[in-house]
Amino acid sequence: MKTEKAIDTIYAEREKFIIIGLTGRTGSGCTTVSEILKTDKFEDLWLRDPQTTNFDSAEERKYHIIYSYAQKHWAPFVRISMTDMIFSFICQYTFSEFFEILSTVIDETLVERIWQQITEKFNVIEAEFEYLNQEISTIFKSDNTLDRDNKDSLSRAYTVLFRLPSLQTKFREIMGKISYYDEKIKSSVSTFTYCLQELGNRIRHHGSIDKDGVFSGSHMFAIARRANDFIKAIQFMNKENNRSSFICLDAIRSPYEATYFQDRYSSFYLVAVSTDDDERKRRLGDKLSYEQIKALDDKEYPRKLKDENKFTNQDIGACMQLADIYLYNPHEVTEEKYFITKSIIKYITLMKHPGLITPTSVERCMQIAYNAKLNSGCLSRQVGAVITDSNYSIKAVGWNSVAEGQVPCNLRDAENFLINKDENSFSTYEIEDRDFGNHMSKKYSSKIKCDALAGRLCSYCFKDEYEEITLQKNQVHTRSLHAEENAFLQIVKYGGEGIKGGKLFTSASSCVLCSKKAFQLGIKDIYYIDPYPDIATTHILSFGKDKTLCPKCHLFYGAIGRAYTCLYTQRIAIKDELSCLYSN
16 A cells, blocks of 8 residues: 555645646637536546547557546636636726726726616626625735735635626626727727726736826736635635645736746646637637627737737737647537547646656657757747658758858847957848948947846847838848748758658748748648748648648647646656556
8 A cells, every 4th residue: 555655646746736727819719628627527528438449549549548547537627717807806996986997998988888787787786796896805905915824815715716707797798798999990899808808908017907007017917916816715725625726727818927827836737729710710700790800819919019018918829839738629510529628638637647648749749849949049939840751750850040150149249249240240231231330329329238138138130120221021131041941951951851741840830931832842731839920821821723732731739848748757657657556
């Protein structure tokens, strides 16, 4: 029994506490995943019975192992909605105070309509609102934090957590039926969604839903901290009752909220839920118009955020880049979500018992592409790429960077340019062109003296500076080769074999230029993580009557980065583990 107890101790922490943060575009399936995670009993999960003999593949054998382990160790997750967290800030105000604030977000006429519908149809709302107002105002201190040393506060916070969703749902039902015309995007949107987005931005901006507030950079974690306080309340109550704490945060839409939890919990995993864009739009199409979907995408997946907005607004694209695990939620003909449920069970099982099975071939290759991107010296975005033959045998690795022998942008300094202009670091154009020199002197002379740099290099992107001077925008002005380009060229440079019929793995979907190269080289499968915002897929990779000639694009699903290492590394050799269990 002693060795069995030792084995249990190795995995004890993972059997007690796991946090999953969900992220993904609206319509991708975050809510679906959170509902699956809340399932009480293993037998109620949408899972097909595994093969027990005559396996057709290694993946079937792995599923049998995962299913058998999960059947013995499944436990439901508690859902913490990040929307509820925003709503908890709303409940810090009285009913009438909230509606005064609401009039600073949307037109007062709409506020009056909402007030009328609430008072006529849901008399109970005001009483519930006032109850939550009293509780939240009491248990959260003036700095918006919970007194975690006070058992009564933790217990009351636990109760509040499970009463917030009901009130928030009633508000959603009322406000969701009333449209608000957003002048910025020239389209009607759900009033509830619009208000929650705006109020969430305010909380990250200055720590409250009030209209007026000064950005200090210290409140960007305010919503995450509130969620973390409720996590502590769940842990406290479960510890009191000798229960495990499995928690799902639905849904994280700020990359800094994701890093807040990644930095604090080794047992936290950011899970990105994706689906094909056509399928996502089909799901949303029942409720939203084309213009509304586009407006929603612009809000959730902005091309470029600047200044304070970078820290306060939603940016699901940035969240996707930080994800530890990617889930694919395809179209299912029936209500049962067999595909994504199977994936969820696999990774929950690996969180509890790392190393139980090995990675897929696709995960292995994408992990190498992920590792490769860390070599990139690009100031904007790091991308990695791997090329394999049809059997997943790796033929080349690349990342976005400058040509061999040139200095990457992250190692070049504007101060060094203004003082030295040495030929080892800068091009002849940069050194000799008078307009470029004047532009750099005017723009960076004061910036390089900025105390906020605190020892950092004052690096600069040549493309951005050149386009400011010439007023011309073109991606050919970048100094770097794209990751896929670099991988393709490595094969030519070092005399590798042909890759016709092979596979391309890239940590971001290929742009038009790289897609053309992949098509020309005969690549048959392209695996990517994050969609690139251009027409490469529909224009270059889907051309001609015979679509069998086109590369097939696959949205990657699997573990990556830190999670890949954590989930697939055995805590103890399997032979040793079994030996300890057998000896009892």
